[in-house]
Amino acid sequence: AQSVTQLDSQVPVFEEAPVELRCNYSSSVSVYLFWYVQYPNQGLQLLLKYLSGSTLVKGINGFEAEFNKSQTSFHLRKPSVHISDTAEYFCAVSDRARGGADGLTFGKGTHLIIQP
């Protein structure tokens, strides 16, 4: 079984400031890791994913995340945020041994609020 903890339910940030959204996971098996973004009343869009290889992964819209196996973390970062980044962000994991075929386990989400 897996679980995902997103440590902050809301993160307010001023425009053009850097931001970090924190994600920790717990799993008895090896996992794949994902960050998704959701705009109001819409579906989820993939920001980035870690499957293997380099622990620093880059995604769309200037976001990046670093996988830290020893700390079981996968924090999301952006050096300079824009108003358009206001959204809900979800961290998720899936079972690597099963190729992720049996679905994703999500955190409860972090609402990123960009202040002008």
Next chain:
Amino acid sequence: DGGITQSPKYLFRKEGQNVTLSCEQNLNHDAMYWYRQDPGQGLRLIYYSQIVNDFQKGDIAEGYSVSREKKESFPLTVTSAQKNPTAFYLCASTLGQPNTEAFFGQGTRLTVV
């Protein structure tokens, strides 16, 4: 354009009624999924299907049923046994191993009246 289409966008249900949410994909994906989203709760897996005519229960399957008669379609029925059905429902699909990226539909918001 390829994608996942969920319909309707908004759905109202009376107490004791069954309702069916539609999910269609033209991505030629093998696996399809239904998630429920409640405020502050993230997404929770209801059912998933890796191939036609086969599906498995997720974490919160009670009060729901699904079918997978065609590769493109994975409808979800919310039955009267589901005691608290008001939620946002999201359908997703994946190509399958090793590419595990999930593509999501735009969701259906179900409200019990």
